[in-house]
Amino acid sequence: MPEDPPFIPFCRPTLEDDEIEAVTKTLRSGWITTGPQVAAFEKAFAESVDAPFALALNSATAGLHVTLAALDVGPGDDVVTASMTWPSVVNMIELLGARPVFADVHEDTLQMDAAHVRSVMTPRTKAVVPVHFAGQPADLDALEAVVAGSGATIIEDAAHAVGTEYRGRPIGARAHPAVFSFHPIKNITTGEGGMVTCHDEALADRIRTLRFHGVSKDAWKRYGRAGSSRYEVIEPGWKCNMMDIQAALGLRQLGKVRRFNAARRERAQRYAERLADVDAIRPLGVVPYPHVHAWHLYIVRLDTERAGISRDDLISELARRGVAAGLHFTPVHEHAYFREKYDIAPGLLPATERVGEEILSLPLYPLLPLDDVDRVADTLRTVVAETSHGV
Ligand SMILES: Cc1ncc(COP(=O)(O)O)c(C=O)c1O
Numbered sequence: 001m002p003e004d005p006p007f008i009p010f011c012r013p014t015l016e017d018d019e020i021e022a023v024t025k026t027l028r029s030g031w032i033t034t035g036p037q038v039a040a041f042e043k044a045f046a047e048s049v050d051a052p053f054a055l056a057l058n059s060a061t062a063g064l065h066v067t068l069a070a071l072d073v074g075p076g077d078d079v080v081t082a083s084m085t086w087p088s089v090v091n092m093i094e095l096l097g098a099r100p101v102f103a104d105v106h107e108d109t110l111q112m113d114a115a116h117v118r119s120v121m122t123p124r125t126k127a128v129v130p131v132h133f134a135g136q137p138a139d140l141d142a143l144e145a146v147v148a149g150s151g152a153t154i155i156e157d158a159a160h161a162v163g164t165e166y167r168g169r170p171i172g173a174r175a176h177p178a179v180f181s182f183h184p185i186k187n188i189t190t191g192e193g194g195m196v197t198c199h200d201e202a203l204a205d206r207i208r209t210l211r212f213h214g215v216s217k218d219a220w221k222r223y224g225r226a227g228s229s230r231y232e233v234i235e236p237g238w239k240c241n242m243m244d245i246q247a248a249l250g251l252r253q254l255g256k257v258r259r260f261n262a263a264r265r266e267r268a269q270r271y272a273e274r275l276a277d278v279d280a281i282r283p284l285g286v287v288p289y290p291h292v293h294a295w296h297l298y299i300v301r302l303d304t305e306r307a308g309i310s311r312d313d314l315i316s317e318l319a320r321r322g323v324a325a326g327l328h329f330t331p332v333h334e335h336a337y338f339r340e341k342y343d344i345a346p347g348l349l350p351a352t353e354r355v356g357e358e359i360l361s362l363p364l365y366p367l368l369p370l371d372d373v374d375r376v377a378d379t380l381r382t383v384v385a386e387t388s389h390g391v
Contacts (some may be wrong), residue, residue, distance in 0.1 A: 037244035049172030050195035053204035060181030060194035061238035108285030110367035135294035137166035165292035173380035190246035190251035263366035274377035280307035
């Protein structure tokens with residue numbers, strides 16, 4: 001009997017010898033938590049996105065949490081965000097005692113719809129959190145126009161946007177805070193990790209304090225040559241600082257982001273070519289303004305009627321045939337907690353709900369062999385051909 005071909009995983013981080021050496025060197029250095037590696041990573045990251053301040057944390061979720069808190073988001077406030085996202089920011093809004101308000105997305109690109117944001121904003125709206133979905137940028141000009149004069153702040157969820165550009169400038173270069181993720185599936189990784197960039201020194205200081213117990217000085221400065229041992233809590237904070245072990249990795253990864261993203265782009269183009277004639281499958285649309293796509297995810301929409309199979313069954317069938325596909329995302333407003341707490345009925349967000357049943361993400365990472373891209377596309381084509389003909 002022929003052997004099954006090897007399983008194609010959904011993602012795999014690219015970790016090269018220099019990264020392993022940098023982490024090992026840090027492990028041997030005698031200082032493994034927040035210290036000089038984090039400071040160097042923050043400086044390099046800030047420069048890479050044209051932002052004056054960058055603050056490293058142990059996840060993007062922590063970055064969103066601390067940024068919302070630093071902007072005094074709390075009880076009585078609304079925060080408008082997408083439902084077509086990972087639950088991260090919505091949970092943080094909820095845990096701070098504020099109310100998440102969901103805005104719909106453009107059906108073709110899954111980017112936040114600024115006109116719908118306008119329609120759900122109220123005087124209680126304290127912040128608007130667009131997601132740069134899948135590596136394409138949200139329309140920041142349109143969102144800024146909607147928010148202008150309202151008193152609300154934009155916080156960019158840039159978890160998918162390391163290397164993304166909007167109208168010729170990197171995400172992070174605009175005046176508002178942006179929050180990046182370095183989870184292993186992301187365009188660069190620190191194991192777990194995140195970075196907040198911002199342009200306001202007072203906001204940067206508050207985030208720096210809130211990420212480390214609300215203490216006014218970082219530990220390594222207290223214990224280093226320049227330090228004094230005195231410290232003071234100026235307000236209660238969390239404990240979500242990044243370690244030097246992670247930053248040593250992040251610093252090397254950051255230097256490779258263009259190469260990594262070029263490899264992602266090549267694989268994305270190959271999927272597009274190989275799937276162009278499969279009528280029941282089409283990729284997400286391209287945003288209609290100048291941009292650089294970071295190709296964080298390669299998402300396709302399934303025409304379930306034409307294909308004769310549901311999206312969930314298609315993902316199971318692909319897994320059975322050795323291909324791991326992902327789902328980004330189940331709309332957050334459809335999760336039990338939010339549905340029940342806010343009494344949400346189907347129909348609240350028509351585009352999000354419709355597309356939420358149709359999308360799946362194909363494996364996309366620099367280490368994915370091009371032959372495997374072809375195998376994923378061919379497997380998808382075969383399953384859809386079989387199901388659409390009732391095989
Ligand atoms: C859109 C979005 N925002 C935030 C996050 C949270 O990132 P992290 O895992 O670094 O907390 C993710 C993670 O997948 C995400 O996809």
